[in-house]
Amino acid sequence: MKKKELLVAAIENGTVIDHIPSDRLFDVVRLLKIESMTSAVTVGYNLKSQDLGLKSIIKIADKYFTDEELNQLAVVCPNLTLCIIRDYDIVEKHTVHLPEELIGIVKCSNPKCITNNEPMRTRFRSVGSQLVCHYCNHTEDLKNVKLVQEEN
Amino acid sequence: MENRSLVSIADHTREKIEYLIQMAQEFERRPNRHLLEGKVVATLFFEPSTRTRLSFETAANRLGARVIGFADPKVTSGTKGETLKDTIMMVSNYADVIVMRHYLEGAARYASEVAPVPIVNAGDGANQHPSQTMLDLYSMYKTQGTLDNLNIYLVGDLKYGRTVHSMLTAMRHFSPTFHFIAPEELAMPETYKKYCRDHGIKYVEHTEFDADVIAGADILYMTRVQKERFTDLMEYERVKDRYLLKLDMLAKAKPTMKILHPLPRVNEIEYSIDDDPHAYYFEQARNGLYARQALICDALGITLEDVKNDKTIIL
Ligand SMILES: [Zn+2]
Numbered sequence: 279m280k281k282k283e284l285l286v287a288a289i290e291n292g293t294v295i296d297h298i299p300s301d302r303l304f305d306v307v308r309l310l311k312i313e314s315m316t317s318a319v320t321v322g323y324n325l326k327s328q329d330l331g332l333k334s335i336i337k338i339a340d341k342y343f344t345d346e347e348l349n350q351l352a353v354v355c356p357n358l359t360l361c362i363i364r365d366y367d368i369v370e371k372h373t374v375h376l377p378e379e380l381i382g383i384v385k386c387s388n389p390k391c392i393t394n395n396e397p398m399r400t401r402f403r404s405v406g407s408q409l410v411c412h413y414c415n416h417t418e419d420l421k422n423v424k425l426v427q428e429e430n
Numbered sequence: 431m432e433n434r435s436l437v438s439i440a441d442h443t444r445e446k447i448e449y450l451i452q453m454a455q456e457f458e459r460r461p462n463r464h465l466l467e468g469k470v471v472a473t474l475f476f477e478p479s480t481r482t483r484l485s486f487e488t489a490a491n492r493l494g495a496r497v498i499g500f501a502d503p504k505v506t507s508g509t510k511g512e513t514l515k516d517t518i519m520m521v522s523n524y525a526d527v528i529v530m531r532h533y534l535e536g537a538a539r540y541a542s543e544v545a546p547v548p549i550v551n552a553g554d555g556a557n558q559h560p561s562q563t564m565l566d567l568y569s570m571y572k573t574q575g576t577l578d579n580l581n582i583y584l585v586g587d588l589k590y591g592r593t594v595h596s597m598l599t600a601m602r603h604f605s606p607t608f609h610f611i612a613p614e615e616l617a618m619p620e621t622y623k624k625y626c627r628d629h630g631i632k633y634v635e636h637t638e639f640d641a642d643v644i645a646g647a648d649i650l651y652m653t654r655v656q657k658e659r660f661t662d663l664m665e666y667e668r669v670k671d672r673y674l675l676k677l678d679m680l681a682k683a684k685p686t687m688k689i690l691h692p693l694p695r696v697n698e699i700e701y702s703i704d705d706d707p708h709a710y711y712f713e714q715a716r717n718g719l720y721a722r723q724a725l726i727c728d729a730l731g732i733t734l735e736d737v738k739n740d741k742t743i744i745l
Contacts, residue, residue: 390555392536396514413536414557417621 435542444603464742466495472525586653
């Protein structure tokens with residue numbers, strides 16, 4: 279890692295999620311359920327980035343995610359980079375890929391959609407840069423999708 | 431178990447659409463039968479629609495089924511805060527098939543996923559109304575002898591009119607040429623034009639509506655231009671008469687051209703046209719009965735073969 283990225287303390291083992299647009303940081307926190315984790319989490323917020331303006335970064339110690347958990351992040355930040363850290367070294371670098379189907383993640387912006395009026399999970403399929411609601415056929419632009427609020 | 435629900439006509443292949451048309455034809459020949467004796471058909475109208483409900487209930491009654499349900503959501507549990515799922519599960523205990531109309535979009539798809547019995551979508555908000563599309567297709571087939579290579583002129587509200595949008599998706603199998611005739615404010619949305627381009631469906635756009643434009647039509651499909659759709663009421667006053675079909679506009683029409691309208695009409699078609707041989711909207715509504723008989727039977731797993739070999743016909 280380059281020196282300037284060390285603004286946030288390095289971790290020995292775990293996952294580093296980089297290039298998060300700052301306005302999407304809390305979406306990432308929510309999607310990965312970071313608030314309910316017990317391992318050490320370091321968050322860098324509003325760091326300077328050449329391509330994103332202000333970016334954020336999250337480092338989670340002793341935690342590795344499944345592809346499924348990580349790929350859902352493509353909904354809010356398609357250009358995310360992920361580093362798997364072992365013994366202070368980057369052993370793997372990943373990008374995220376938008377899954378074909380998203381269940382229970384994205385909120386439908388159509389107020390007359392059944393998913394906004396019934397206790398049920400939303401379902402979208404991705405078509406290019408758009409998401410199509412499985413129920414009402416409304417399309418959402420990936421740039422301004424809203425996530426469903428935490429249930430339970 | 432295979433899901434026999436009908437949620438959207440877009441789910442159907444060309445073969446399935448032709449199959450259902452054949453079944454509707456059988457019912458048109460012999461509409462009165464005991465084919466559904468012993469069956470219970472539920473009609474749940476979470477949003478009132480007298481026409482559609484009467485058509486479905488007549489379809490079921492003429493085949494000998496019993497019909498339960500409600501026509502007005504105010505008298506049912508929906509307003510007491512019961513979820514759609516709970517209502518559907520409860521009714522599934524009583525009925526063999528549920529015909530439902532709902533004001534929420536996607537309601538029928540969701541019901542079809544939770545219900546143990548098949549669902550027939552009788553309209554879900556602005557989303558889908560497949561039985562209307564089915565009767566439109568049947569009407570076109572009957573009057574033109576085929577669904578292939580037709581010149582279909584869609585007139586009026588092409589922005590909000592769900593029947594015209596469903597028709598685009600259903601007709602993608604039959605290489606039609608569409609003509610879109612609408613005021614600017616109610617023009618065919620870009621998403622549907624893109625759909626046409628992506629599926630190789632030809633279309634032409636017009637703002638004029640006169641005898642010369644109509645001359646090329648096999649089907650002239652009129653829709654209601656509603657005042658409440660306009661943000662600018664001046665604009666409404668300016669265009670409302672421009673999309674009114676008058677008798678003299680039929681002067682150059684093909685002899686086989688038919689005028690369709692999903693009804694009710696407001697003032698899109700001059701009353702003097704009703705007696706003209708091009709007028710077809712009342713027969714079209716009657717075709718809805720046969721189309722819905724076919725849809726109910728298909729949902730119940732009754733095949734075209736069963737209908738052809740049916741020994742329960744009432745002569
Ligand atoms: Zn939706």
